[in-house]
Amino acid sequence: MTHPIVRFLARRVLYSLVVLLGVLVVVFALVHLVPGDPVRIALGTRYTPEAYEALRSASGLDRPLVTQFVSYLGSALTGDLGVSFRNGDPVTVTLLERLPATVSLGLVGIVIALLIALPAGIFSGLREGRVSDAIVRVSSQFGVSVPDFWLGILLIALFASTLGWLPTSGYRPLFEDPSGWLRHIVLPGLTVGLVAAAILTRYVRSAVLEVASTGYVRTARSKGLPPRVVTSRHIVRNALVPVLTITGIQLATILGGVIVVEVVFAWPGLGRLVYNAVAARDYPLIQGAVLLIAVLFLLINLIVDALYAVVDPRIRLS
Amino acid sequence: MSESVLSVRDLRVRIGRRDIVRGISFDVAREQTLGIVGESGSGKSMTVLAATGLLDVPGAVVTGTSTLEGESGPIQLVGASARVLRSVHGGRIGFVFQDPGTSLNPLLTLERQITESLEAHRNQTRRQARTRALELLEAVDLPDPEARLGSYPHQLSGGQRQRVMIAIALACDPELLIADEPTTSLDVTTQAQIIDLVRDLQRDFATAVVWISHDLGVIGQVADDVTVLQEGQAVEQAATSDIFSSPQHPYTRKLLEARPAIGAPGPAPVAGDGKVLLKVGGLDVRFPITTAVGRSTVHAVKGLSFQIRRGTTLGLVGESGSGKSTVAGALTGLVKPDGGTATLDGTDVLGVRGAERKALRKRISLVFQDPYTSLNPRSRVGVTIAEPLFVHALASSKQNRQARVAELLDLVGLPTSFASRYPHELSGGQRQRVSIARALATEPDLLILDESTASLDVSVQARVLDLLLDLQTEMGLTYLFIAHDLAVVQQMSHEVLVMRDGMAIEYRPAADLFAEPEQDYTRDLLAAVPTRLPYSAS
């Protein structure tokens, strides 16, 4: 009899693979849904009959649809995502080059978000209905309504252009230039983190509210436990379980959504890569980037599920 | 002479502009049990929570006095500081609440949930607390207590969880135990066990108990003194035996009379040909269930056979999980059976399709348990009752439909003006009558009542049951009456089928079954029902 956690995870992995297959179909279909001829569009002004034929057969677009899909599937699974229409570089290599920048931005963003959202959401949830709760609620509403690119531009205008404390754009890799990395990641990290904090605060608050009204919190109070114990051992610990799930989703959303922030800060990450690829109609690159981001998303969700299984005894011991 | 542990005088609770508790006084004597009984809306929970300083409703104003007596002098609980209350809660007053499913923290082990009280009040080390926790689990008769220390709540049954709650409440040897509807969510047999357990523990631990319930039968089993509450006031307070033998207040008398009880007469015998209306053979139903960790199958009904004669009532009895509601589902098409046959006056019930199926739906009607969710909250009562008329084209015009709706409302004892009201404007009992009216709209051959009075207050239930009996005599209706309450079943049924785990345990005429049950399970069920007489009298 296999362990419940193993069975739980196996189901989740299977489910993710099914979704992944769907993702692959969609990504593959991207190129073929383009009205007109993708190769011709990509070549644009550089069109010559020879270049056309060359690019077409190099991309395999001259073979039947099903064959194309199968071979795409095959090469994708072995890590070969084709070559860029624009400069012929292998897509996989380009993606991997740009991945660290986006990942570090995403992680810094989510850490900033958690550092703000956890205390604020818990604080506000425990003081429901009071003025301090209202302040937190209104602030998080503000944070959710702000366009992130606007926030970025304003931050640059204030801290970089006017005050000159921080650089206006660019990226330094962590392991080569730690202080440079830090200086360059502050503003974009804040831009991403503040908006994510607003979103997370609302979820943390509602999780705390929901837990605070349960029967077992009433039982805890009826035992005469000190309020700090009731809060930490009963309310917060139980509220963290759904918060864990939301944080994972939020991180995954950030990874896919930093496109605009990366453009504002000229950040050499996946987001900016996708943007440039879309502008240039570089379909293999678009496909590869979309696929990678979707895969990261599914992977993060799986990790969250695994943590969930470890934390919640109802899954661990069925 | 026993002194009182808790003395409450002129307790009042006001929320906003409404007075919920209006000047209640009572005493809880040392090592005795006070039963507080009242229907929903009587304020019984709020009274006790306010008296013990545990009321947490925003905007509630509590006045009056509630004095906890002790060696270190009396403590005033109304208006006491948070620190004082914290030392009292758990330390000197223990609490057991109604729903064991949600009263325990799902992420903590049982040991932790018991030891945290001990750490907070007794300053014990983990080791000492663990030993005590083990003692407590043994005291509440939890099987395999050593292993259970490391278990989580979801691994226990409802009855076991309630035992753990009791252990937690008694951990610090409190002088007073407050039990708020502790057995209401449990099966009859489990309820009987818990009642016995609390009685034994009270003796062993010398604790005073306040037992709150809507069920006079339960109160009769557990209490030495009774306080009867109606709409925030105490209408009668006396020793249990006095309350039961010579109730003074009309409301008390109403509550006592409304209780269905074993030994009371059943329904009138039916004259007539006694032709079989519904015949069920070998009914078999299985459900696939999917949990987070995988699929499995529940065998809900296992080869059940029975028949109902026209104009009579078959009582289908079982505890939760027995499969009785699944039978109703199979006969009305909500659930697809995996095997067996069922015929209504010769017509196949289970296998029909298409237009015949729709025609069959006219002949079998179902009344659900919960009055609050059986009616579409967005539709007026008249529209709801008219729906079957509309669906089966039983009235030729809108006026005819409305006329028929008025007839039906009248039949169930409701004013015809109710047709333009919305469900939330009606009480629980009135809503159940609307459900019955809707069920009767198509003049069905068979009416299935699935726990139709279980969610109603006792007095309301009595009136609805009377209505059903009257309708049966007047219109010759045939009922399949599904319930878990044996006393109610006896009042309504000509024949009884006892179910357990999907199978028929005993199937006999009601009079015979209640007089001399043949199976042990039936005997257990009957023994577990709180009797008419209070415990102290027997």
Add this chain to the structure above:
Amino acid sequence: MTDLSTDESTRVASWRLLLRNPVTVVSAVVLAAIVVVALTAQWIAPFGFNDIDVPNALAPPSGTHWFGTDELGRDVFSRVLVAIQASMRVAVVSVAFAVVVGVTIGVVAGYRGGWVDTVFMRVVDVMFAFPVLLLALAVVAILGPGATTTMLAIGIVYTPIFARVARASSLSVRVEPFVQASQTMGTGPMYILRRHILPNISGPLIVQTSLSLAFAILSEAALSFLGLGIQPPQPSLGRMIFDSQGFVTLAWWMAVFPGAAIFVAVLAFNLLGDGLRDVLDPKQRTMIEARRQR
């Protein structure tokens, strides 16, 4: 049967409860103003949105130019008004698309169950695997930039959330006894969907519509910022912010006012959505009513 709930007879009509919350009232008023602007922008704008006036370029806010002028001397206030109109049009059309398609998919999946449900929801899950902006970008990549593409892209991207909300709600309504009662009576699925299911899922859907309108405005702004949404010479709030990047220290008004317009519109929709949720979600409702008694 513990009796800690408030009395049924104190239930109040939904809209009246809505009016008691000052924040919701203010948001509704602000939104009404925005709708008026969206409908009448061309007539109430003091200047044409493309009136170039280079000598007056980069002028700070003044009596003539309330929001100042941009690098070509165009009146920022007029441009913001017309841009709001364009944003609202995109938001409303795309959310309408998402509601119609999403709710249909969700309700059918929730009610029918079985393989229909599984198939529909797997498709929805696949769409959820793509972050919103990425999916929108992908659609734009296929169809080319422009306002119409933006509407379609945002519409497609928001369909899954409506499908999920509609499905979850209809699933929970489907198992309510009053729906089962209709089924035992032999009522047909169309009647049940129309009279029993749809009226009872409207609450969460209305809330989601308000919230989605908020995010649709943000998404449209992001796409325009990237040059992939509403195309020049039509002004768009996102593009105006993009253009302002080179001039932020010289002319802060070019960045601040368009951004503030987005912010105010999105905030108003979010606050309205929250207010609606408080009133339409039965659980929240009893808490509000209890507090009201104080």
